[in-house]
Amino acid sequence: MGARPQFIKAAAISHTIRDLYSGQIQEDILHTGQHYDDAMSARFFRELDIPAPRYNLGVGSGSHGAQTAAMLRGVEEVLLSEHYDAVLVYGDTNSTLAGALAAAKVNVPVMHVEAGLRSYNRAMPEELNRVLTDHASTLLFAPTEAAKENLCREGFAHDKVFLSGDVMLDNVRRYASSAMLPDCYEGEQILLTLHRNLNTDEDKRLKAILSSVDMAAGRLGANVMFAVHPRVAKAVESMMFDNIKPVPPLSYHETLAVLQKVRLVMTDSGGLQKESFFSGRPCVVLRTETEWTEIVDCGAAILAGGEEWSIVAAAERMWSVKPVPPSQFGDGRAAEQIVASILHHYHNESML
Ligand code: UD1
Helix, strand or coil: CHHHHHHHHHHHHHHHHHHEEECCCCCCEEEEECCCCCCHHHHHHHHHCCCCCCCCCCCCCCCCCHHHHHHHHHHHHHHCCCCCCEEEEEEECCHHHHHHHHHHHHCCCEEECCCCCCCCCCCCHHHHHHHHHHHCEEEEEEHHHHHHHHHHCCCCCCCEEECCCCCCHHHHHHHHCCCCCCCCCCCCEEEEEEECHHCCCCHHHHHHHHHHHHHHHHHHCCCEEECCEEEEHHHHHHHCCCCCCEEECCCCHHHHHHHHHHCEEEEHHHHHHHHHHHHHCEEEECCCCCHHHHHHHHHHHHHCCCHHHHHHHHHHHHHHCCCCCCCCCCCCCCHHHHHHHHHHHHHHHCCC
């Protein structure tokens, strides 16, 4: 793993291994170094009590090819120097793909947590990462029925695909009581995040989205807390909006606390779409498609795209929505199901 959303997912699995299976599974964590700022990485390890990585490749930022290549090389070296029975990867980042590909190439079985998600938009690097990772995997853990169906449609063998529920729901339930408001929170009613390449690579597009969010907030009489991802920090410095307050990236506990306070979330993040839903908050998705279709289908989120009028209309429409608790993401014990399935798989293999 190497990026912020993976640390969050890994927390659920690592705790399950430590609490329930420590005599049967030894887990070593490899951090690729894709995220390296304290606020993007180490803080999550401290806050979520994730075991310290045994390896840190320290690859840092770079173009997709350069970054993924450095990770591939580093993961392969580790896999060739040690004997591992499996490599577990999370989500859809460049770290996910590098881990899966490196392991598959040296014949170490790959287990993919959060398998089967599809946006069907190949311009998203994450879409390529998740499709390729799924196809390099031996066991695939689909968080939802829709994700499982995607995999079955693509021809994956049914006995390799498990409907596990979503480890992010496990975490929201587990950590709701540890939520802690950041000092910078001043009663804002809207939480905003933006980091997708399609929204942030060009300053013009980023500015257009922010000015639409600002206009929507003005019409709703609301203020916006904008948790700024480092990739847009510099661009955002030179932009000013009446109703938007930029703040540093939030920690996990801070995110959960802010979600309990705000009335609306506006984001292009996949993880935050789910955390909003799990926290009972409506969400305006600042994209034209989502992998988490069940949240849109049940009316708890809306796809706003990037047009000014559609963002403002979406915010107005979602302002008064009160999502009901989710039933499509499991029972909050996905990590237990995943670890038990892995052990079961190895038990059956050793009987052959
Ligand atoms: C990555 C994932 C994305 C995930 C996101 C969560 C890929 C292709 N994308 O996107 O799926 O949703 O993480 O945040 O893997 N930077 C820093 N400090 C850091 C990390 C990044 O300053 O600790 C800056 C650098 O300028 C870097 C840029 O952010 O070039 C982008 O980082 P990168 O990891 O490439 O992509 P994310 O946008 O974070």
